[in-house]
Amino acid sequence: MIRVEGLTKIFKKKNGSEFRAVDDFSFTAERGEIVSLLGVNGAGKTTMLRMLSTVLKPDEGDAILEGYSIRKNPDRVRGIIGFLSGDTGLYNRLTPREIITYFGRLYDVPSPEIEKRILEMSRLLDMEDFLDRKVDLLSTGMKQKVSICRSIIHNPPIMIFDEPTAGLDILTARTIVSFIHQCREDGKCILFSTHIMREAERIADKIEMIHQGRLLAEGSLSDLREETGYEDLDDIFVHYVNKHQVLTEEVTADEY
Amino acid sequence: MNIKKILIVFRKELLDLFRDRRTIISSVVLPIILYPVLMIGFNALMSRQTVKLHEQEVVIYIIDNANDEYSQIAYERLADTPKLQIFQEIDHYQVLFEEKVIQAIVTFEREDLFNGFSYLNARITFSRVDEKSELAYNTVSRELQELEKELVGSRLASINISEDILKAIDVEADNVATEQQTLGMILARFLPYFLILISISGSSVAAVDLVAGEKERGTLETILVSAASRMELVLGKFLAVITISLLTVLLNLASIFFSFRHLVSQAAAETVAIQIPFGSLFLILILMVPMIIFFAAIVFSFSTYARNMKESYSYTQPLMIVAMLLSLISALPAIETTLGMTLIPVINVSLMIKDIMMGDLNLSLFMTTLISTCILVVLAVSYSIKLFSREDILFRTTEDTEVVDRRKRGLRVLSPKFASLFFILILLLFYYLGLSWQIADLESGLIKTLLLLVFLPTLLIIKIGRLSFSEILSLKATKASNYLLILIATVPIFILVTLLAQIINIIYPFPEHYLESFQNLYFLEGRTFLYSLFLIALLPGIVEEVMFRGYFIKAFREKGIWNSIIISAILFAILHLDIFRFIPVAILGVWLGYILLKTGSIIIPILAHAANNALALFIARYGDSIPGMGIIISEDMITWWTVIPAAILFLAILAIFEKENKGYPAA
Numbered sequence: 016m017i018r019v020e021g022l023t024k025i026f027k028k029k030n031g032s033e034f035r036a037v038d039d040f041s042f043t044a045e046r047g048e049i050v051s052l053l054g055v056n057g058a059g060k061t062t063m064l065r066m067l068s069t070v071l072k073p074d075e076g077d078a079i080l081e082g083y084s085i086r087k088n089p090d091r092v093r094g095i096i097g098f099l100s101g102d103t104g105l106y107n108r109l110t111p112r113e114i115i116t117y118f119g120r121l122y123d124v125p126s127p128e129i130e131k132r133i134l135e136m137s138r139l140l141d142m143e144d145f146l147d148r149k150v151d152l153l154s155t156g157m158k159q160k161v162s163i164c165r166s167i168i169h170n171p172p173i174m175i176f177d178e179p180t181a182g183l184d185i186l187t188a189r190t191i192v193s194f195i196h197q198c199r200e201d202g203k204c205i206l207f208s209t210h211i212m213r214e215a216e217r218i219a220d221k222i223e224m225i226h227q228g229r230l231l232a233e234g235s236l237s238d239l240r241e242e243t244g245y246e247d248l249d250d251i252f253v254h255y256v257n258k259h260q261v262l263t264e265e266v267t268a269d270e271y
Numbered sequence: 272m273n274i275k276k277i278l279i280v281f282r283k284e285l286l287d288l289f290r291d292r293r294t295i296i297s298s299v300v301l302p303i304i305l306y307p308v309l310m311i312g313f314n315a316l317m318s319r320q321t322v323k324l325h326e327q328e329v330v331i332y333i334i335d336n337a338n339d340e341y342s343q344i345a346y347e348r349l350a351d352t353p354k355l356q357i358f359q360e361i362d363h364y365q366v367l368f369e370e371k372v373i374q375a376i377v378t379f380e381r382e383d384l385f386n387g388f389s390y391l392n393a394r395i396t397f398s399r400v401d402e403k404s405e406l407a408y409n410t411v412s413r414e415l416q417e418l419e420k421e422l423v424g425s426r427l428a429s430i431n432i433s434e435d436i437l438k439a440i441d442v443e444a445d446n447v448a449t450e451q452q453t454l455g456m457i458l459a460r461f462l463p464y465f466l467i468l469i470s471i472s473g474s475s476v477a478a479v480d481l482v483a484g485e486k487e488r489g490t491l492e493t494i495l496v497s498a499a500s501r502m503e504l505v506l507g508k509f510l511a512v513i514t515i516s517l518l519t520v521l522l523n524l525a526s527i528f529f530s531f532r533h534l535v536s537q538a539a540a541e542t543v544a545i546q547i548p549f550g551s552l553f554l555i556l557i558l559m560v561p562m563i564i565f566f567a568a569i570v571f572s573f574s575t576y577a578r579n580m581k582e583s584y585s586y587t588q589p590l591m592i593v594a595m596l597l598s599l600i601s602a603l604p605a606i607e608t609t610l611g612m613t614l615i616p617v618i619n620v621s622l623m624i625k626d627i628m629m630g631d632l633n634l635s636l637f638m639t640t641l642i643s644t645c646i647l648v649v650l651a652v653s654y655s656i657k658l659f660s661r662e663d664i665l666f667r668t669t670e671d672t673e674v675v676d677r678r679k680r681g682l683r684v685l686s687p688k689f690a691s692l693f694f695i696l697i698l699l700l701f702y703y704l705g706l707s708w709q710i711a712d713l714e715s716g717l718i719k720t721l722l723l724l725v726f727l728p729t730l731l732i733i734k735i736g737r738l739s740f741s742e743i744l745s746l747k748a749t750k751a752s753n754y755l756l757i758l759i760a761t762v763p764i765f766i767l768v769t770l771l772a773q774i775i776n777i778i779y780p781f782p783e784h785y786l787e788s789f790q791n792l793y794f795l796e797g798r799t800f801l802y803s804l805f806l807i808a809l810l811p812g813i814v815e816e817v818m819f820r821g822y823f824i825k826a827f828r829e830k831g832i833w834n835s836i837i838i839s840a841i842l843f844a845i846l847h848l849d850i851f852r853f854i855p856v857a858i859l860g861v862w863l864g865y866i867l868l869k870t871g872s873i874i875i876p877i878l879a880h881a882a883n884n885a886l887a888l889f890i891a892r893y894g895d896s897i898p899g900m901g902i903i904i905s906e907d908m909i910t911w912w913t914v915i916p917a918a919i920l921f922l923a924i925l926a927i928f929e930k931e932n933k934g935y936p937a938a
Contacts, residue, residue: 026663068496071662094498104493108290109283117283121276122498149290169498 016204017044017067017173021076024062024228036062038228039076044204044221046172049195051219052208053252059228060208064177067206068098081172094122096173097166099191101181104162107151111142111161114150115168122169129168136164140190156187163194174198176207180214192218212248222248224255231255272506276499280507281514288477288515297476298519302469302526310530328354329374329407332364337381341391341422345379348418355410368396374407388426458531459628460602463621465527466520466559467598468591473519474567475574475587477512482574482659483583491665505659509652512567520559524552551627554637558627561644562620566594568651575658575665593617601625611778613639616647684736687838690826693732694842700724701846714795717806721814729818744821749872756928757866757875761882763921764862768855769909770917781851793891800892807888812881819843819860820867820876832935836864859883869928871936 024037037059044050052060065071067078069089077084083091106114112133119129137143140160145153150161166174176195180188195218198205209215215222216236224231232239232255236248245251288294331349335342350357358364358373367373376396383389393415397408424434485491494504570587577583594617600606601621608626613619619640626632658664683689705724709716733743795803819839827835840860844853863876894904903913 065492065666070492070495071666090498090500093496096496098493098496100492102489104488104490106287106490107488108287113283113286117279118497120279165493 016046017042017050017078017080017206019043019067019076019078022063022066022073022078023075024059024066024071025074035228037066037073040225040228040230041076042223042230042233044206046204047199047202048220049199049205049207049218050221050223051215052206052223052225053210053212053215053219054208054225054231055210058210058225060210060225061177062228063225064098064175064206064208067092068096068175069093094169095171096175097169097171098175098177099162099166099179100177101179101183105150105158105165108149110147110149111153111164112146114161115165118165119168124169132168132170133164136167140164155183156190159183159187159190163191167198171203173204174206176205178208178210180209180211212252216248224252226256226259229259231259272500272502276503277507277510280499280504281510284481284508284511285514288480288511291480294476294480294515298473298515299522302519302523306523306526306530307533310533314533325406326354327403327406328356329403329410330356330358330372331375331377331407331411332358332361332368332373334376334378335359337379337391339381339389339391341389342379342381344422345391345393345415345418348414349377349411352410352414355407355414371401371403374401374404375411377411456629458527459625462527462555462628463601463624464595464598466524466555466624467562467594467617467621469523470516470520470559470563471566471570471587471591471594474512474516474563475570475584477515478567478570478574479577479580479583479587481508481512482571483577483580484574486577486665487579495665501660502656505656509567509571509655512571513564516563516567517560520563521556524555528552551630554627554632555624558620558623558637558641558644561641561648562617565616565644565648565651566590568648568655572651572655572658575655597621608633608636610636610639614643614778616644620644684732684738685826685828687827687830690823693728694823694846697724697728698846700728701848706848713791714798714806717792718810721810725818726814729822732822743825744817744873749870749875750931752931753870753872753875753928754878756924756931757879758882760921760924760928761879761886763917763924764859764879765883765886766909766913766917767921768859770911770914771858772852772855773908775851775854779851785851789891793888800888803888803892804885808881808885811884812877815843816863816867816873816877816880820863821873824864824867832868836861836868839864866928868935869932 019040019042022037022040023035026034026036028034040059040063042050052063054060062071066073067080067085069085069092073086077086079085080092081095083095085092105111109117115133116126116129119132120126124132133146137146140163142157142160142164145157150158153161174195176191179191179195183191192214195205195207207219219236221233221235222239223233231252232242234242239248239251240246243251243254245254333346333349335346346357349355358367361367364373364376368376374397378394378396380392380394381389382392393411395408395411397404399405399408423437427434427436482491485494495501499507569590573586573590574583577586597615597617598621600618602625606612606622608622612622613636623632623637623640626636684693701720701724705716705720708719732738733740792807793803795806798806819842823842824835824839827838830838840857840863843860843863844857847853847856849856859880863879866879867873867876890904894900903910
């Protein structure tokens with residue numbers, strides 16, 4: 016499971032002022048649960064996920080993943096998460112088999128185990144034909160399948176998806192969505208970020224709305240509907256954004 | 272950190288790099304093919320040229336003004352010479368000579384000697400830039416010199432004296448240079464230069480791909496979230512870069528040696544078996560390994576910092592040019608390997624390679640070169656590792672979304688960017704105008720430089736940027752005690768800075784003409800001391816302080832207090848266009864910047880600057896005539912013991928100054 020407690024990330028701008036990309040953010044995600052981090056572009060989703068995957072160091076707060084702190088045990092944390100983004104991030108000059116084996120080795124998966132898993136996954140995802148072809152020559156859909164395989168080679172208990180369907184055609188996006196469902200069936204804890212309301216509506220068990228680095232609202236779709244009285248997630252989101260803006264304006268007014 | 276993971280990363284990166292056609296071409300194919308083709312082609316061309324030249328028939332024109340017995344013999348001799356055709360008695364021979372139909376004109380004149388003897392003067396008109404014409408000259412002069420010997424012999428024989436009487440000194444060349452040295456000398460000229468360039472280009476191909484390339488292709492994040500730690504990643508990648516670079520250098524080196532041996536053995540058939548000096552090769556490799564790692568670390572840092580591959584390549588260009596110039600210095604005949612030289616990066620390794628090739632290696636200098644390079648390697652590698660773990664650098668591609676604050680209030684002249692451009696412009700003006708003014712006339716040149724290239728531009732900047740003069744120039748009053756403290760501080764600072772210059776002089780001796788130029792400045796002909804004081808102390812004090820402590824330090828203010836002090840001091844030192852005094856002037860600049868920000872008044876650094884220059888002038892002119900000065904200055908050097916009292920005095924003044932001036936009011 017993931018437990019995020021008051022996570023904050025501050026970026027320094029060129030003119031010396033500070034910008035809080037993620038601001039005192041807390042939430043939890045359980046095993047067998049799909050949690051969606053929902054927000055517009057620039058809301059702080061990627062920064063949040065990068066902190067959880069230990070690529071960025073938080074300035075305040077902490078997150079505990081399966082008992083490991085991202086501050087104290089970043090190496091352990093990286094070993095138990097699988098990370099997948101829409102941008103496939105594959106090496107063009109290597110073959111899928113080489114790439115998957117490389118990551119498997121980095122995760123300390125024993126070689127026979129790697130081979131076994133590649134065999135299983137390629138049968139499951141129908142990628143036997145292109146396992147030994149250079150990535151350069153593969154289509155986007157094929158590449159995404161390779162990425163999936165790469166992200167799960169070490170069988171991690173936690174999966175993190177950063178806008179996994181961004182820029183993908185409908186068929187490939189479907190592969191990803193069914194992969195996310197598969198992960199839930201396997202009892203993994205899943206966190207995925209998106210700016211597409213429909214996607215969150217369809218697959219998330221719990222939605223964390225993020226705006227300007229802060230938590231706007233959280234809960235299941237039905238909870239949110241109940242609280243706001245709106246049916247459509249678009250309307251619910253706009254409702255919370257407006258409420259947030261009124262609040263912040265009041266705060267700013269108080270300060271002056 | 273796990274060695275196994277480093278090796279996993281390393282192996283994968285090598286596999287990835289060798290799948291790239293660019294790596295294969297630049298590190299393997301090019302070195303193997305380039306040199307043999309180059310050398311064989313060059314060789315073939317050379318030998319064909321020589322053969323062709325020797326087979327050629329040359330035409331000469333003879334003007335016989337002597338018309339005597341000797342000219343007749345000489346003519347016959349030349350007429351009998353093979354491949355030499357003689358023209359005579361044509362009107363337009365000059366035209367034919369210009370058109371290169373005739374390669375040389377030989378003019379015979381009779382010169383009378385005593386006792387009715389005479390000799391023949393043969394003037395050969397030819398052109399050395401024309402190979403055929405030179406061949407004509409060589410042939411004619413060789414034949415005539417041989418003829419002269421025969422004639423002198425017969426003259427002596429006619430008075431019953433042996434020809435041997437003419438022999439008094441016989442010069443014989445006995446060249447002790449071994450074949451290794453001869454081969455080495457030719458190779459030594461270009462080998463260091465080649466190796467340095469190859470090691471940079473070799474490592475840049477790999478480094479650019481491994482970091483900037485990963486950023487560009489979006490694979491960097493994937494690898495950062497994997498189980499490998501930053502340290503394991505950076506070391507694995509770094510190892511791959513070094514391997515590629517080492518491989519490139521090795522292949523190039525081997526290819527150069529084999530092609531060169533081939534070339535030499537073809538050109539000179541009599542050199543039976545030229546041994547490749549494998550011992551030298553080994554020593555060169557020992558030197559090149561740290562050099563390669565050093566360049567790899569620099570290029571790796573560039574690649575880490577760059578947003579994409581193109582940017583990374585463009586950062587490599589200046590490095591290439593600087594390294595090229597430094598390694599070319601080793602090819603200058605006047606440069607000898609000294610202790611000082613072994614401390615300058617790139618030059619030291621180039622010189623050492625040259626020495627090794629020439630066969631005169633000094634082991635202690637070799638060791639200092641090796642050690643100083645290794646120290647650089649440690650610094651560069653630790654820096655590049657540090658850079659790789661900085662998240663603001665690694666994510667420069669995506670995180671740079673902030674909007675630049677552009678207030679269109681005139682030009683933003685108080686920005687580091689504008690200040691840098693402005694400085695480069697001033698530097699160019701100094702180099703192209705200021706120096707030539709000062710060469711033409713030292714005194715007026717100095718005044719013109721200070722007023723037109725320093726003072727005027729600074730005022731223009733203030734005007735263009737619509738800045739307030741009092742704000743920029745910090746025309747604030749300060750405590751009276753500060754004036755006194757700064758004046759007293761001039762003496763210890765002058766001593767310390769001069770001592771530093773003396774140390775530099777020991778390591779890198781100042782050229783003679785350099786010292787003379789200072790003498791000229793201090794002893795301007797027909798000028799009073801007061802006038803010199805104005806020219807050397809007061810004017811530069813005001814004008815330079817207005818530019819550096821007035822404008823530049825404020826333009827770099829956003830980089831932090833100490834950064835702005837140090838940057839303005841370095842610019843101050845650069846503009847003096849004087850490599851020998853660079854460090855002393857920079858240190859003085861730091862002091863001037865510091866006292867400006869402390870007191871907030873530009874008068875203070877102006878005073879300190881003018882007092883410092885005045886002291887230098889005073890000592891140069893009157894140092895010898897003051898009784899007791901011999902203890903402090905002997906033989907134009909400040910004695911070394913003065914460092915202790917000077918340092919104590921300076922620290923004491925600094926302490927009082929710090930106490931009196933808390934904080935940085937001008938900052």
